Amino acid sequence: MPHTEGRRSRVAVVTGGASGIGEAVCRHLAARGHRVAVLDLDGDGADRVAKALRADGAEALAAAADVTDRPALGAAFAEIRSALGPTEILVTSAGLVAFDRFEEITPERWDRLIDVNLTGTFNCCQMALPDMVAARWGRIVTISSSSAQRGSPEMAHYAAAKGGVIVLTKSLARAYAPHGITANSIPPSGIETPMQHRSQAEGNLPASATMAAAIPLGHLGTPDDIAAAAAFLASAEAGFITGQVLGVNGGSVL
Template sequence: MNPSAAPDAGPDRVVVVTGGASGMGQSICEAFAAHGYRVAVLDIDGAGAERVADGIGARGGTAIACATDVTDRGAVDEAVNKVRAEFGAIEILVTSAGLVGFAPFTEISPQAWNRLIDVNLNGVFHCVQAAIPDMIAAGWGRVVTISSSSAQRGSPGMVHYTAAKGAVVAMTKGLAREYAAAGITVNTIPPSGIDTPMSRRSQAEGHLPDNSVMARAIPVGHLGTGADIAAACLFLASEDAGYITGQVLGVNGGSVI
């Protein structure tokens, strides 16, 4: 998939992507726009969100930016209302906003614990609860949460992050059962080995090995990209995936099976 390509004829559905200013979130925004969706780019980095939305517009796509802290319910509601005013009802939500943390378990402060839970779990709660009424009213909707392979296999030195992402997986399954009869599917993607700005920062801080070392631990022999995550999101948001809900779709090069 080439996110910079000219937009294809698409369904013109309204997509909200959190964490859309960089990394996987940016790739997801650009991929949806390239396929004809109308995209709302939400991120705490308002300038970054504007940059991504402007780039989409320059390539002929349709996007708006909303500076949004997903831990702030008022800010989330304001962003959702802006999307409704500009584009109409929200049909697809991808919760890509996230925050990573590293510390031995006994050294995790209550403040650090609460911060990771707030961004990675409560942020998903706020965004889904704010957007899903539109899907219920329409009798159709797609929610894709971005969790983490850390929730599947456990990651020492990241227990707070792992706990939050594991809860996202559980939330996804609960939502899927609750809203299946309403025509809404809810699935999660737990990435692993994806080359992103966040992973590069973690490498620079000494928390992760470099890309060559990481690639050797992945069965396919190389890291993934944001485009790989975006492709999975596009599929799960499509009509073709209407019989898929409550599932964990690993995009990880075979590193978690």
């Protein structure tokens, strides 16, 4: 019997919602009738995305906050709760990438990559979970990285943070299963976003054609590819899926 409850409008918070994968997730969740909070460090970008969602008939709000700033994040979640309602879906796409030879990673650089990618995810999950527990329903989808699955020579800090995100997600899945809350992670690879284009422009990633040649499906992914999977994992229909790592990577074997 399909879950008709899947059509219900929920409040979804999407971190990193102003760009790339997060922006696409906002669009997909809004298209499913959810009320979407676009949370991002880039307040203007979040405003732009929220405005576009509202122009398409969705209920949406921009929330400017740095995921490493707990007081700002607390204020943002409170604002979202009073404007849209309690959070029931959280997708954490805010992230910072960096490429450094291992011996050149300074402690400050290490801390920053862990702070934004791992502690930022922890902060957002901790802010969102009380509402989900109260609702006895919740969906957490973290965006990790394929670099955490295979290791990455010039991204040890980033890959370590994203590996932490994967095991944080699995831990949340086990801790909150009794509350009707699922937690799953999508580790993207080769998705055409501003982050990837910046890394290519800086010479840290090969050109798109070279990257595509290494992917079994023969092309790079789009933010919509990730967003479709995230929207499914956030749906009522995905209620028996938790603690999983869903590769959306064109068949790359990791």
